[in-house]
Amino acid sequence: MTKPDLELAADAIDGAPSLALACHAHPDGDALGSLLAMQHLADANGKPSLCSWPEPFVVGPHYEFLPGVATALHPTKFPDHPEVMVTFDSGSFDRLGCLAEPARSADELVVLDHHADNQRFGTINAVITDAAATAVVVRQLADMLDWELTRDVALCLYVGLVTDTGRFQYPNTTSEVFALAEELAQYDLPIAEATRELFEKHRFAYVQLAAMVLARAELDEERSFVAAWCTNADLARYGVAFDETEGLIDLVRRTAEAEVSCVLKEAPGEGLRVSLRSVGDVDVGRIAKEFGGGGHAFMAGFTTDRPIDGTLAAIRELLP
Helix, strand or coil, X not given: CCHHHHHHHHHHHHHCCCEEEEECCCCCHHHHHHHHHHHHHHHHCCCCEEEECCCCCCCCHHHCCCCCXXXXXXXXXXXXXXXXXXXXXXXXXXXXXXXXXXXHHCCEEEEEECCCCCCCCCCEEEECCCCCXXXXXXXXXXXXXXXXXXXXXXXXXXXXXXXXXXXXXXXXXXXXXXXXXXXHHCCCCCHHHHHHHHHHCCCHHHHHHHHHHHHCCEEECCCCEEEEEECHHHHHHHCCCHHHCCCHHHHHCCCCCCCEEEEEEEECCCEEEEEEEECCCCCHHHHHHHCCCEECCCXXXXXXXXXXXXXXXXXXXXXX
């Protein structure tokens, strides 16, 4: 991306009478944090805005502490024809689910993202591929708009930054990332409390589910590959919602003998959602792309209608 793209985004947002903000379904910390940060920025600077994400209109309990999440608009109330719509962390119309049609109908569609495989589906595409998170793009955009941060903005941006860098453990953790984290921390952020909410606090039912998922994990030492899976029946048995299971991949990823880790989760009514992680030279983004998904070399995912066994077999065939 070239600098003028972000400038065009700033001009469009600055000149908009109001903003319609959206991110992808099952929003992760970066999508949700970036979305809410922009709404707080807009509100603090007198720019009317609303925000939403596609059905199912839920978030994981670990994100419920984020300021503004409880007042987000249900997608059925999202405007059909926004004047200026801004999307966050979404690589294509498909990722927007039921909000794809408003995005197609928007007079101006601003796409903010950091994924290299973004389809540049907006009228303005501010896709900064060397940014560690979409939250970084939002922070740069705030500078261009001359919009000052607030504590709520800083907290939302911090959540985007800390989740997409894997708590500052992934290869996208750079000196620039730490510099931004230091800046955000100056807003008196509840870092210890946020860390517990995001990564450490779970219902006992989830702990039981995670124990069962880990117990069935399979290690393919020849391919340096570990995989585990969670079915709809598992969710029902333990009374766990799908969006509570985001952290399962981080548990499986700890396997010392595996370079590539995988968690396959049946999403009620949505097919099989697959998360991939790499701690070596294997590009899991390339693997995910073979299934119509995408992501980064070290962190990627996709959705498929294939069964678990067939999906695992197909992934193994793509491993070196």
